[in-house]
Amino acid sequence: MNDFVIETKQLTKIYGKQTVVSNVSLHVKKGRIYGLLGRNGAGKTTIMKMILGLTPITSGQVDVFGKNIKGQEKRVFPRIGAMIETPGFYPNLTGTENLEIFAKLRGTAAPHAVENALKVVGLPYKDKKLFGKYSLGMKQRLGIANAILHEPELLILDEPTNGLDPIGIAEVREFIKNLSTMCEKTILISSHILSEISLLADDIGIIDKGILLEESSMRELEKKNRRYVLLQVSDIPKASLILERQFGLKDYSVQDDHTIRLYDTSLDIAAINKALVVQDVAVIGSGLYNDSLEDYFKKITGGEGIA
Ligand SMILES: Nc1ncnc2c1ncn2[C@@H]1O[C@H](COP(=O)(O)OP(=O)(O)O)[C@@H](O)[C@H]1O
Ligand SMILES: [Mg+2]
Known part of the structure; x- marks a missing residue:
């Protein structure tokens, strides 16, 4: 047994004739923040979707918690929290109401799950504001709150600071760090912004045109530079x-x-x-x-x- 929470092996995705993810072998270690860095269109979202079983794998394999996820989705997914692209919530309900619905759907029994998750991301509990009136920053926060509702061991967040202003980015970075250090979660996060990944991640994978160009710890990378x-x-x-x-x-x-x-x-x-x-x-x-x-x-x- 190794201590990888996620390990992809030669993961490949082909759409039509276009190879958008090519033989990507990622290694996400337990308790660490892994930053997937790449330009728009590099293949980050597609990789995350394949890890989560949201899009079929063309070839290769995904191991989560040490086992191939194929056919194991029901066992594995309750231990994962994810936010991929902009999360879909009901616009005519409040944030709290939205989370209560998702908590029920997922069978999250913890009595204060919604209240706690909102607290972590800095949104008010039982606030009257409808989701449809939320700013982009609030939407992203609610998306992350939704991902952590059931206290998963592994979090997969696709560009969680997308569209936020610098203060919002710093705040989101802070609570993602807290989730990692205080709550010992393993976090896979993607971004197209170098400074964001370098401030947040323990390990980094650099992806370009579907190819993983480099994978190393942030410390090693800094040493090189x-x-x-x-x-x-x-x-x-x-x-x-x-x-x-x-x-x-x-x-x-x-x-x-x-x-x-x-x-x-x-x-x-x-x-x-x-x-x-x-x-x-x-x-x-x-x-x-x-x-x-x-x-x-x-x-x-x-x-x-x-x-
Ligand atoms: N459903 C799809 N059908 C065809 N091509 C797709 C589809 N989804 C993504 N792509 C293509 O795959 C490539 C990688 O996309 P994506 O994983 O979204 O990149 P990133 O998240 O790094 O911006 C892009 O060229 C994109 O156009
Ligand atoms: Mg993307």
């Missing part, structure tokens, strides 16, 4: 030896035959250059660099990037 001193030298082994012995450096990485990155940016570059040259290592170039996450995404998605 730290500020660093770049040294281009004639002799890497010798240079490494000098850096370690003379300067006590350990936090560096060798990029290719001539390039080293040093992650301690408080270094005395001039002293290092001098030491290398004195010991017959030619220094071809050196400088301080800072790859931003945004540059990185541009690079891996082939130019346009994700704003």
Whole structure:
């Protein structure tokens, strides 16, 4: 047994002749927030729909809680809460009334389920306002409240901050974080906004044109994009030896035959250059660099990037 709450294996979706999701293997770990990042049309919603059995899988497999969901939907779905695209509520009922209906439909027995769920997302209980008069932000909140009504272990939220203003985004981010840390839920969330995912997610999957380009922890990704001193030298082994012995450096990485990155940016570059040259290592170039996450995404998605 591994500790993946969701694992997709070579998940593929073809509409007509168009492959919109291609061999995607995601790994969502227990208790973590996994951010699926990709432009509009990348395939995020389709992946979530396949995980939830809302659209047929063309090929591949989805395991949830360690088992293939095929034929297991009834057993698995009560443990999942989801909001995919804009949720459908009755416009002529209040938010509370809407949730009460969904709670009943789902057989959610907990007496304060609706009140608690509304509290988590910051909406008033028993408020008179009809859903039809809700702002987009309130609609999104009610959608999330609906997803957490039955206290599921796993939450799947498709672009939950879509259309919200910056304050609304920050608030939604805050309570999603709380759901993860205080309520120990596993959360799969999608977004086309890099900053949103980078502020929220523990792990990230980058999807472009239906292909999972990268999957890693946010920490690893940030490490890749730290500020660093770049040294281009004639002799890497010798240079490494000098850096370690003379300067006590350990936090560096060798990029290719001539390039080293040093992650301690408080270094005395001039002293290092001098030491290398004195010991017959030619220094071809050196400088301080800072790859931003945004540059990185541009690079891996082939130019346009994700704003
Ligand atoms: N029901 C459908 N029929 C045909 N094509 C679809 C359908 N749903 C989505 N698509 C296409 O699949 C691709 C991925 O869509 P989607 O999963 O909604 O992307 P995202 O959620 O990342 O914006 C898009 O090109 C979209 O046009
Ligand atoms: Mg979508």
